[in-house]
């Protein structure tokens with residue numbers, strides 16, 4: 346290889362020099378820049394170059410030497426910087442905590458309610474959201490022409506207009522349907538809580554939604570009385586809203602309970618003195634309840650002469666609003682993390 350070729354080959358190699366670590370760099374230095382390296386060898390050959398070519402080769406050789414030195418210095422600076430940065434990192438430092446998610450407020454309140462009733466011996470029962478007329482209405486003593494069976498109130502999936510059939514398919518409007526499933530398949534004593542999503546054909550607004558969450562309860566046994574119902578409701582209200590909470594039961598009507606009542610608690614915002622939340626009355630309504638109508642027990646195959654029972658149903662959104670003062674129902678289903686991430690307490 347002529348000297349010219351050798352120089353241009355080395356120029357190319359030197360231009361592409363790479364080093365992953367100090368060992369690589371040292372190897373490059375020995376190969377090109379040391380006293381016995383390639384460039385030093387060329388300088389010793391330079392002695393033999395003809396006098397008229399000395400100028401040209403001299404320039405090229407110096408260029409090569411400078412380039413190799415520059416490249417070496419740049420690689421060294423890069424490696425030094427890397428080492429410095431690595432030394433600065435504190436490898437014993439504990440890592441940044443992972444951002445944890447939060448539980449949905451409706452789940453928190455649902456769990457709390459289940460927890461309170463489980464202390465009274467209730468267990469959870471679940472059932473389908475897509476139901477038939479029989480379990481949502483028929484077995485629960487709803488008259489054939491009851492307005493809940495109207496398409497304006499209930500989302501029907503399969504229904505012939507004008508006629509009402511036990512097999513009509515619909516989205517359940519309450520979780521009482523789970524109670525009828527339990528009563529038709531289990532023998533008393535029965536003590537179940539039925540949490541779940543229910544659907545009603547309502548326009549969506551801050552105060553109403555086409556779906557919401559309920560927890561209904563059912564207790565069927567020998568000698569279950571209205572006093573048992575009242576005591577269970579009082580225990581629940583005081584566990585949920587504090588020991589000073591009072592309750593009152595107002596007469597009401599449901600097809601499946603007799604007598605029926607609506608339960609109010611003393612307003613937990615003003616303590617019962619009257620405020621805008623309770624519209625000055627000192628009371629807020631929280632649930633419906635009553636003694637299971639004997640017709641319902643019989644329809645489900647339970648002897649109403651031997652057994653009696655109480656039932657109740659509440660809206661989880663309503664209890665959550667009371668607890669956390671959420672003013673707009675839509676927030677519960679919009680999945681806005683700015684809202685959801687506030688529920689970190691439990």
Ligand code: PHE
Nearest residue numbers: 519521633634635656657658
């Ligand atoms: N099922 C009723 C509703 O959806 C609530 C209720 C349950 C009332 C049990 C009384 C007894 O509104």
